[in-house]
Amino acid sequence: MVPRGVAARWRRAATAPGKGQGSLGGREEAAAGRESHAACLSPAGQPLGILDGIPIAVKDNFNTAGIETTCASNMLKGYISPYNATVVQKLLDQGAVLLGKTNLDEFAMGSGSTDGVFGPVRNPWSYSKQYKEKSVPKSHSEDKESNWVITGGSSGGSAAAVSSFTCFAALGSDTGGSTRNPAAHCGVVGLKPTYGLISRHGLIPLVNSMDVPGILTRCVDDAAVLLGSLAGHDPKDSTTIQDDFKPFELPNLTDVSKLSIGIPKEYHAPGLSSEILALWSKAADLFRKAGAKVVEVSLPHTRYSIVCYHVLCTAEVASNMARFDGLEYGHRSDMKDSTESMYAATRREGFNDVVRGRILSGNYFLLKQNYEKYFVKAQKVRRLIANDFVKVFRSGVDILLTPTTLSDAAPYTEFIQEDNRTRSAQDDILTQAANMAGLPAINVPTALSERGLPVGLQFIGRSFQEKQLLTVAKWFEKQVQFPMIQLEEVKKHDSDVFHHQKSASLS
């Protein structure tokens, strides 16, 4: 495959008008520049690196040198970052082409990718044949577009970009499920690596003690490739582990008889759709029939993870957002009466309600009189949640199998009926605990729902055992043969480029 040709095809698809709001426009110059750079530097066909010429999208909360980095917030509109995040630099060093920055919930706060200043992200599956076939219009006059579904969040733009073939892979971030959730809704692989494996230098933080860069790809093998390029100690990030990381290729697992799969009963959460429950059960059977040991396990403190997260997340948010005062960079209000009034006006103008709400909550929890009751208590509960996993993994279980989301993607009009906080609390329930414990977890697209939308299942592994996790995920992916999205526009052009087999889905 000639990089230039691939990139050209990808760009045509990406700039198809209307749909998406996935990529924040104007980055094409950068992509074109990089792509011709790639072509120039490999005249004899020598690749720059393992990702030479591969178009990759990056969530807009990663710093990209010379390129606007907004976090989908008024606070950073027009902010041109002077440096590359370590993960971005690593991608570029391997020859990747930065196709664009992707849309998100403002400052990564949200589970729908609906609350950024550039507007909501539309799930490409909204325009798929599979979804359209299953959706019944309520009346002839109804706007065809009104029942488009959300991508999930907060890395919705990245998931949409990968899902709609605008790029091979994308970077997201994952603090409470922000990579896995949209991966599930958009039918792509979403990997949350172990905390400390991949550098956060240059990732604009939400919760420093839980954030990780996330990887979104079309298949598990690709996720392993990306992981290989990104993982490893970064002296600029003191929370990365010192140990050497060796990139790996995934073996083709055939024999799962030595595997022990844990099914945590608490993940049968209130609100879990019967569809997904059935799918989860079928998946467990799949492993059982193939000879693996499948056991029910318990993670008793799972139900506290949301409140715990609420305290710890808002506290860190209040702290991390303190730097946005309009003085050094970003939006500055015209208010000039005093420094304090300038701060207040800048922050009111720059942040949306969600961000401001979390800042206020966080400051409340950090007040001297509240610190022990809330913050320290939450830290202790966090330890209990993490210990749940330790105990289960020590008991002989290798991998946990859970649903990723409670249901398939909701229509936008329905999703916005509830506020951001309510939605986040609902949607994070199955993904949040892995962030509490710092464990690696991956969403594997599994099947289509009755509405023709993707549903994924989640695997959670032991700390730093990404190879085992991905190996199992790859085996599962092969079993389920998740169908390819049938997008009208793409089908018209170059469907022959994509070598995906169509097989019976799990449903």
Added chain:
Amino acid sequence: AAPAQQHVCPAAPPERGRLAPWVPVVGLEIHAQISSNSKLFSGSQVQFAAPPNSLVSFFDASLPGTLPVLNRRCVEAAVMTGLALNCSINKKSLFDRKHYFYADLPAGYQITQQRVPIAVNGSLSYSLCIDNKMSQMVTKTVRIKQIQLEQDSGKSLHDDTRSQTLVDLNRAGVGLMEVVMEPDMCCGEEAAAAVRELQLILQTLGSSQAVMAEGQLRVDANVSVHHPGEPYGVRTEVKNINSMRFLAKAIDYEIQRQIEELENGGTILNETRAFDSKLGCTVPMRDKEGQQDYRFMPEPNLPPLILYDAKSLPANMNHQQVINIDWIHERLPDLPSVKRKKLVEQYGILPEHSFTLLNEDGLAEFFESVVKQTQMKPKKVIGWILKDLLSYLKQHSLTVKESPVSSFLLADLLNLLEKKEISSTAAKQVLAELWKGEGKTPLEIVKEQKLELLQDQKELEQICQAVMAIKAGNPKVLNKLIGLVQKKTQGRSNPVLVKQLLEKKLSG
């Protein structure tokens, strides 16, 4: 805990003799800028008086997505200082965020060590003189509560005429050691002496240059007063003390202010006050009104700081990656207190002398250098150093380094004196001449001014005989004496005057 032994403090006696005596209590929070090439958590340079905002890294400017990386040299400096102050070094210490909004604090929080600092429970011994006569020194001890590592803030300059604030972030992120001294002191003099000793220790270690004028050593004082036997009073914090001189003044003023306030039936507010050096008083600081809640939170981007000693050091650990407390301890230089003792033991000088020697930068080295180059006993040399040389330096506001009289020249002069070639009066004259720095040697000056001691035995015998003869009542000898004086002064003296002088001297 009981306060340290009291010497007579100026504030202690009761006002107007009608009320019970007051016990002033003084504690200190001292911020010492760490002497390092780069800042505490970033690689930008540390330099005084650089062009504004020229030493600011992305992290210092709090650009989103940047992370702190701990500077090893800063940790070593803190460990050295902790050891020198007899502290326990915490093998595990933690970093925290202290939140407040201010123009010179780009991140909206300072990274500090609030929960578990790097060193705790130490002590500092310092000396001060009773009665300002340098004749009697007393040793005091102040407990060191803790030493913590933290970031310095930037500088903001308020331009009231243009209603704007100018912010320079060069200093933002520079490493500081905050040394907290327990309220064991009772007056400005004690506080100043303690700070002075700390300054000398820091300079000896090299962990901080501790020059107050360059903002490398900043002192905040906590002051309160109470009656003996009663609980401690409400304390105020005094900030903005820019020199050692002002330190004692500010504290003593505040003690007086509190006493007067209380004796007039008022109360002391738990507030922060700034020292106004022009007015010589403390004034409330407007922008620190009300209690600040700093919303302390653990710094999530820095793992706990782990230090090792010889016992706990893992076998295969990379030496570059770890800090070994014992290794640092072994390499500590002699502290001032040790140096003073050694000087006393080696040279037989008094403790007060060695105190002054160490108190002036370079003076001890100067003294030792002179001693090496002269036969004169150190006990005698010390007088010349402390009385003559030092007073000249002080008069002309010169440092030892800037002295026009080098140790070589002084030693040369003292040798002449020791060999009895000149009198000590003459030596002082020579010194005055040397001070002009015209490049002449002591011998040259002696010759020039004819200051040689009258060594000629015969001459002296004659003079003595003449004096005895006059005493025995022979007035004619007076003329002989006049003649001798004329000879001595090469005819330059006024004979009438000489006669008058001689008569006067011989009669009484």
